[in-house]
Amino acid sequence: MWNLVWFKRDLRLHDHAALWHAQQKPIIALYIFEPDYWALSDTSQRQWAFTREALLDLDHQLQRYGGRLLCMAGQAEHCLSQLLDRLDSPVVVHSHEETGNLWTYDRDKRIKALLRERSDNPCIEWNEYPQNGVKRPNGNRDNWAQHWNTSMTQLQFPAPDALSFVPLEQIKSAEHSDFIFTAEQLPVSVPCSLPEVHQPQTGGRTAGLAVMNDFLNQRGEYYRGSISSPLTAENGCSRLSPYLALGCIGMRELVQAVRNRRRTAEGRWKASLSAFESRLWWHCHFIQKLEDQPDMEIHNLHPLTEQLKRPFDEAKFEAWKTGNTGWPMVDASMRYLIANGWVNFRMRAMLISIASYPLALPWQPVSRYLASLFTDYEPGIHYPQVQMQAGTTGINIPRMYNPILQAQRLDAKGLFVRRWIPELQQVSDQWIFEPWLMPRTIQESARCILNKDYPAPLVDFSAATRKARADLKAVRDSDFFATAQSIGEKHGSRKRSSSRRMTGKKKARDAGQMTLF
Structure with missing residues (x-):
């Protein structure tokens, strides 16, 4: 055997x-x-x-x-x-x-x-x-949190003391020497239309353990306050997501390492590690959604949201995917992602929100393109989160990120924007997040002529989001909330409400509200 x-x-x-x-x-x-x-x-x-x-x-x-x-x-x-x-x-x-x-x-x-x-x-x-705390099959969500915690507290399987291997000569014969091969012979590249990326992280368990130890002992102290701004997130986030996605580090291994570190943590460390562990729970919560409903990759979770008017517009999609929407924070985030294969969660959510609401693009092509950009692509997180940010779940409050407010809060001096949009480098702080408002003389002095050096916004944000809200309101009838309740029963988190029952519109609003990061 x-x-x-x-x-x-x-x-x-x-x-x-x-x-x-x-x-x-x-x-x-x-x-x-x-x-x-x-x-x-x-x-x-x-x-x-x-x-x-x-x-x-x-x-x-x-x-x-x-x-x-x-x-x-x-x-x-x-x-x-x-x-x-x-x-x-x-x-x-x-x-x-x-x-x-x-x-x-x-x-x-x-x-x-x-x-x-x-x-x-x-x-x-x-x-x-099983791995990742995901349950198969999963009858309902009522006891899922307990299942996850039980899974995370079980003893880890240690690496074997010794292994014996089937001799290679018993697998392949001389006449079929290329039938099976070693890892070094795997192809170096696969067909891909994306530009070359500077990979800031090295794949594999050895590198993953180094990143984990660095986060838990050095970088993690300021995690709680540094994950939203792209200026601080690159170093402040754990950066463990690609290692979790490929299983170089196991979820149970990471959860137990975080809990061990929390035992001696104080002050900012204690708060940050607690916040990080909570997000590991949400990590698995979202993967469970796709496990329970695999067609979430292509079909709206709430069927009535299929009525939303979001025809595919090639020109808008091309501008969005290349970082040329005319909204500096959006474009800087997309260009950063294209160059690095990673961007923090707040910026990921904003990119989806902008595509879905003011640009009114269907979420499926948006989702596929973003997935291809992410080195840490995890389908179980990606597709539920895309639908959550696109407003098609029926159980989440629509999040229409204002790119000007996001920039003012997260990049107050315009450092991130100027770094990734060189066309705006000489634009002053007064105009950096709304360059379309610059008078012509200021455009000339800043060497940034609107629609020549940098585009004007594709649409009027305020008018477009008002229309998006009206479109959402139009599909929310009594049948909508009845269906949303059943979706909440199947996919909604019980983490905050396991001791109480919710019904009707309240369930539709509250189920699964917390975001992953």
Whole structure:
């Protein structure tokens, strides 16, 4: 009997349930490079570059045990079938449950069907293990918070003391030497239309642990007050999101490390670590939403919001996606994201809000484009949050971010705006957030001619948001709130209201109001 450990988005050895349960037998440590996945519109080269670094780091960890991470390329079901055909021993497949996008959801259904068909030739079974505190299946949300806390307080699975590996010669033959390969032979690049990104973070568990230790012992003290402004968030945020998304660090491992640190924390440290742990809870809360309703990736959570008038406008979309909307804080945030593969949550929410309300763009293309930009793309957080900010959940108060007020509060001296919009570098503080109001003579002296050097806003913000509110109000009839109540029952947080019941409009307003970051 052999055990096959299929690594997906769990690229570590510590607290790895699948590996722990497989270690009693010789194992095959396998990663499948799936070209069709990396050609999707919500994936990108920056994500693959980070993933490849994480896979190389995982391979180095396995080499310490005398083994290697073996890789295959192609459709997962074809790769597994091809591999199983070559093995002369019964096999048990072990992996973690994955809450990914619809593509991975459909792929896993095909794998289940394949392994059922092959269950007697040889004897095959697939054991999946939960991670991230996500519950499968999840009957309702009433006891979910307790489930999450129980999961987070359980003992971690330690990295194995020793591992034995199925000999490579028993897997591939001389005439099929390219059938399976090592991590170094994984492709360096995948097709992607995005510009090259300066990757500020290195993929893999080794780098992730360094970031975690730095945050918990150095940078985290001012976390609570520094995560909203893009000026302070780059250093003040934990920057652990890509390592969590790929499972280089496990959620339980991180929660317990934070709790251990909190025991000796005082003052600002104590408040910041408490706030950070709360956001780890929300992290899993949102992933559970997509787990419970995978089609949230493409369909409005509240069906009546399909009536919102948001036709696709190519010109507006192009201006938004390239950072040329005419609102400096919006454009600086988009350009920063394009260049770095990351931007803080407040700016992510603002980008979606601007696209959804004043620009009235449908959220689906907005969502896919942003997903491809994020190195830390986590489908379970991304799609529920996009719908939340776009006003299509039915259970969240619409957030129409005013880009001028956001700039005044979060970038008072215009440092972030000037850094990322060089066209505005010589514009004074008086006009920096509203350059369209500059008289012509001032435009000339600042070397920023409106609609030549920098665009005027695509629409009148006040008028456009008034229309957006009117459109939302038009779909909110009695049926709307009845449906919202059922959505709240399925997806709403019980963290703040587990001891009381909410009904009608109050439930529609309150369920799941807190944001992730």
